[in-house]
Amino acid sequence: MKPLVIVRPEPGASATAGAARRLGLDPVTIPLFTVRPLAWNVPEPSAFDALLLTSANAVRQCGNGLNRYRAMPAHCVGEATAAAARDAGFQVAKVGEGRVDGLLQSLPDDLRLLHLCGFHRREPKGARQTITVIPVYRADELPEPEGFETIEGSVAALHSPRAGRRFARLVDQLGLRRHRIALAAISTEAAEAAGPGWEVVESARQPNDPALLAIAAELCKNPPQWSGRG
DSSP, rough: OOOOOOOOOHHHHHHHHHHHHTOOOOOOOSSSSSEOOOOOOOOOHHHHHEEEEEOOHHHHHHHGGGGGGGTTTTTSSSSHHHHHHHHTTOOOEEEHHHOOOHHHHHEEEEEEEEEEESSOOOOOOOOOEEEEEEEEEEEOSSSTTGGGGGGGEEEEEEHHHHHHHHHHHHHHHHHOOGGGEEEEESSSHHHHHHHHHOOOEEEOOSSSHHHHHHHHHHHHSOGGGGGGOO
């Protein structure tokens, strides 16, 4: 069985590794980024009807400013984000299991949403709501990810297009062989960002951790026949 390399930042990396172990996989965490909070101006809660949360890191990194919005419902992308919001004392009104676009499509048009998010984010498509975007954290590149030079012969889990680009760049900088590394990507965008030349690339059917780990498990336990070429 191939090892699974998880490159997302902590604490997400450890959470994914724990879920991978429960599937019988052999995960290794090599984060490519580290998450840090950003200073932000806390707007008046009366200007909004609800929170829009697309990452658990936004909840973790907001600081005390988040307390001003506890009376507001939260609309969350993904169960991990929803769990973080509940742990922080919020009432989660709706959870979208795909992208933010699908969640917004399910909400009333006239909502005024406060989107607390990361510095790097994808713009929603066709949003009908009024959305105020405030970055509260950013994921900075770690200059020398420890152990990255050992990843040939493994399956790498990519959680974002940005991770795909950074992963490919590091592989090439270290002179590693792309055709000796398989990729499990959380989306087609993440897979495409890594570029060509990998042993095999599979994208999750839904952009969430369970779907990503399902394809990762298949690649780890049933590697392609050509995985041993030189």
